[in-house]
Amino acid sequence: xxxxxxxxxxxxxxxxxxxxxxxxxxxxxxxxxxxxxxxxxxxxxxxxxxxxxxxxxxxxxxxxxxxxxxxxxxxxxxxxxxxxxxxxxxxxxxxxxxxxxxxxxxxxxxxxxxxxxxxxxxxxxxxxxxxxxxxxxxxxxxxxxxxxxxxxxxxxxxxxxxxxxxxxxxxxxxxxxxxxxxxxxxxxxxxxxxxxxxxxxxxxxxxxxxxxxxxxxxxxxxxxxxxxxxxxxxxxxxxxxxxxxxxxxxxxxxxxxxxxxxxxxxxxxxxxxxxxxxxxxxxxxxxxxxxxxxxxxxxxxxxxxxxxxxxxxxxxxxxxxxxxxxxxxxxx
Amino acid sequence: xxxxxxxxxxxxxxxxxxxxxxxxxxxxxxxxxxxxxxxxxxxxxxxxxxxxxxxxxxxxxxxxxxxxxxxxxxxxxxxxxxxxxxxxxxxxxxxxxxxxxxxxxxxxxxxxxxxxxxxxxxxxxxxxxxxxxxxxxxxxxxxxxxxxxxxxxxxxxxxxxxxxxxxxxxxxxxxxxxxxxxxxxxxxxxxxxxxxxxxxxxxxxxxxxx
Numbered sequence: 001x002x003x004x005x006x007x008x009x010x011x012x013x014x015x016x017x018x019x020x021x022x023x024x025x026x027x028x029x030x031x032x033x034x035x036x037x038x039x040x041x042x043x044x045x046x047x048x049x050x051x052x053x054x055x056x057x058x059x060x061x062x063x064x065x066x067x068x069x070x071x072x073x074x075x076x077x078x079x080x081x082x083x084x085x086x087x088x089x090x091x092x093x094x095x096x097x098x099x100x101x102x103x104x105x106x107x108x109x110x111x112x113x114x115x116x117x118x119x120x121x122x123x124x125x126x127x128x129x130x131x132x133x134x135x136x137x138x139x140x141x142x143x144x145x146x147x148x149x150x151x152x153x154x155x156x157x158x159x160x161x162x163x164x165x166x167x168x169x170x171x172x173x174x175x176x177x178x179x180x181x182x183x184x185x186x187x188x189x190x191x192x193x194x195x196x197x198x199x200x201x202x203x204x205x206x207x208x209x210x211x212x213x214x215x216x217x218x219x220x221x222x223x224x225x226x227x228x229x230x231x232x233x234x235x236x237x238x239x240x241x242x243x244x245x246x247x248x249x250x251x252x253x254x255x256x257x258x259x260x261x262x263x264x265x266x267x268x269x270x271x272x273x274x275x276x277x278x279x280x281x282x283x284x285x286x287x288x289x290x291x292x293x294x295x296x297x298x299x300x301x302x303x304x305x306x307x308x309x310x311x312x313x314x315x316x317x318x319x320x321x322x323x324x325x326x327x328x329x330x331x332x
Numbered sequence: 333x334x335x336x337x338x339x340x341x342x343x344x345x346x347x348x349x350x351x352x353x354x355x356x357x358x359x360x361x362x363x364x365x366x367x368x369x370x371x372x373x374x375x376x377x378x379x380x381x382x383x384x385x386x387x388x389x390x391x392x393x394x395x396x397x398x399x400x401x402x403x404x405x406x407x408x409x410x411x412x413x414x415x416x417x418x419x420x421x422x423x424x425x426x427x428x429x430x431x432x433x434x435x436x437x438x439x440x441x442x443x444x445x446x447x448x449x450x451x452x453x454x455x456x457x458x459x460x461x462x463x464x465x466x467x468x469x470x471x472x473x474x475x476x477x478x479x480x481x482x483x484x485x486x487x488x489x490x491x492x493x494x495x496x497x498x499x500x501x502x503x504x505x506x507x508x509x510x511x512x513x514x515x516x517x518x519x520x521x522x523x524x525x526x527x528x529x530x531x532x533x534x535x536x537x538x539x540x541x542x
Contacts, residue, residue: 113388116392117388120397121396123396123400124368127403143407147404153396153397170385
């Protein structure tokens with residue numbers, strides 16, 4: 001009986017985390033479209049509800065009532081599994097995100113590795129969807145995304161090593177607390193820029209949205225999907241984007257800590273600061289989508305392997321030698 | 333303890349069954365997916381014995397990178413067709429002895445390791461500091477790898493690097509007639525080089541090539 005109690009408590013905790021995440025994913029889609037429209041001097045979605053806030057809800061309703069079409073020559077099991085995998089992976093990663101020093105679902109030792117692992121697994125949803133559709137455009141999209149995500153993971157991994165050198169721990173709360181005196185965005189600013197661009201590529205956002213480049217590939221790996229399954233891909237994608245923003249906020253912008261450590265700011269709960277930082281990063285994501293044209297595939301690969309990888313590796317050497325010679329290495 | 337056992341048996345049964353399915357399933361892509369499932373359940377087992385660093389690295393390296401490339405290759409090749417040719421022709425019988433030799437070798441290796449572990453445990457008892465539970469296993473791994481075993485560690489890194497360079501050199505082909513984009517050349521182009529004003533005489537035209 002006691003065991004069941006613990007299980008129920010955990011389930012409540014998970015629901016308290018996941019429901020806000022899902023709602024904010026819907027809101028963030030609206031924000032994305034509004035920012036996009038704002039840059040292009042349009043109105044964007046403004047009809048459903050106040051300021052069009054309920055637009056995503058209306059879209060979701062539309063997707064739910066549409067028929068799910070499964071192509072007859074597709075591999076049915078994998079075809080259905082693909083959106084589920086995308087969605088699940090985007091959501092389980094939120095388990096380790098700390099909203100304050102105590103408000104975290106699972107405060108594990110290797111939190112940052114867990115985040116990195118889950119975000120690198122995200123490619124499977126796309127590959128499975130693309131392959132199982134048994135059609136040319138989805139397959140090309142899936143292959144492109146596999147190459148793209150594997151390439152940019154490498155630079156994200158090296159950037160994480162940079163931050164870890166300054167922290168001396170893999171725990172996400174320790175990473176936040178290590179930024180008490182100075183956010184890592186100041187000493188590691190070039191790494192922050194590279195992290196931001198790599199996060200764009202990792203989440204298949206424009207200007208790196210080659211897996212679903214509509215001009216060449218119709219809709220890439222999503223071409224054969226419809227109804228709720230398409231919506232799940234879409235939700236998973238945006239949950240992943242939010243996750244990447246959260247990762248950037250934790251690694252570089254001081255996570256749940258207030259920007260200035262003085263009285264009125266410290267009253268605000270950590271969760272609010274984290275959400276504000278995530279929103280700031282997300283608005284940057286949305287602005288990039290509106291401003292920058294899409295990359296060509298070889299340019300994308302060149303940027304990942306020939307520019308970002310050497311740059312971030314050099315920065316690892318620089319950081320390590322700086323910390324070593326000035327005796328700043330975090331030893332415990 | 334019971335919960336622990338339930339989780340252990342769940343993960344290990346999934347691992348064993350999916351390992352069998354890797355070889356048993358007809359569709360090559362399916363067998364790669366089973367391989368991924370196998371990796372994931374093995375890393376869950378690693379986490380269960382408290383080796384969370386190894387488990388996560390397993391996920392990142394094998395599932396996040398190696399298996400993606402496997403899938404990539406398997407999807408690109410037309411394996412189904414090739415397999416039919418293999419099993420239909422006499423070629424397939426040539427591969428059986430090689431496979432048999434390798435599998436017997438692996439079998440004896442495992443027997444030697446397990447036998448040594450069981451009857452001479454002091455050989456494998458390298459360092460007692462690993463048993464120190466106050467340090468997280470990331471720290472203790474680092475402390476051992478970068479002190480006692482630094483040379484072995486560096487040499488294995490070098491071997492991997494050499495293997496990587498070798499693989500690239502072996503598959504590298506210099507193709508002729510390839511147009512490469514040079515960003516510096518494009519950006520530093522002046523108007524004078526790109527544009528030329530010509531007087532065009534009627535019925536003669538201009539030569540635009542070269």
